Amino acid sequence: MxxxxxxxxxxxxxxxxxxxxxxxxxxxxxxAEYVPIRDTSPPEIQAIAKFAVCEHNNEAKKSITYLKIVKGEKQVVAGINYRLIIEAKDGNQMLQHYEAIVYVKAGTDSKKLVSFGLIEE
Structure with missing residues (x-):
């Protein structure tokens, strides 16, 4: 050769x-698997949770009020998927827990509500 x-x-x-x-x-x-978010208090995480509630209200013609994040996880993909357990009040002022998944596109502030649903307890 x-x-x-x-x-x-x-x-x-x-x-x-x-x-x-x-x-x-x-x-x-x-x-990648979801990993816990140890601190959900930073403003950018709070903004994602509030965005999820607002988008859900707009899409479902509902009026729930955001209170706090109970638990958070994130998954790195071509951006980041945030899976948040959110405590909110529904129209009857009952405390409810909801699971929201929000996709944030890498390198941008672009957000998309992937899913939002009531957690039956």
């Missing part, structure tokens, strides 16, 4: 291995 051929073969194998590693790493990021 010539030196050029060996060099070309080595480069091809290296590039192939690099792409294989990148695909595996990318898959792990996309399939």
């Amino acid at each position: 010539s030196l050029k051929f060996k060099l070309l073969l080595l480069i091809t194998i290296s590039i192939s291995a690099l792409f294989s590693y990148a695909e595996t790493t990318h898959r792990k990021i996309l399939l």
Whole structure:
């Protein structure tokens, strides 16, 4: 085998291995698990919870009032999914817990309410 051929073969194998590693790493990021948010008091987390309640009210023609975040988790994808358990008052002033999932696009302030539902206790 010539030196050029060996060099070309080595480069091809290296590039192939690099792409294989990148695909595996990318898959792990996309399939990441939710991890707890230890402190839900920062304004950006509070804003996400309030956004979820506001969007739900607009979409469902409801009027629930945000009180606090009971629990929070996040998942890194091509941005961040926030799964929040929110305490709120419904129209009858009853305390209820809701699960909201909000997607925040990476590098932007763009938010999307993915789901919002009452937690039956």
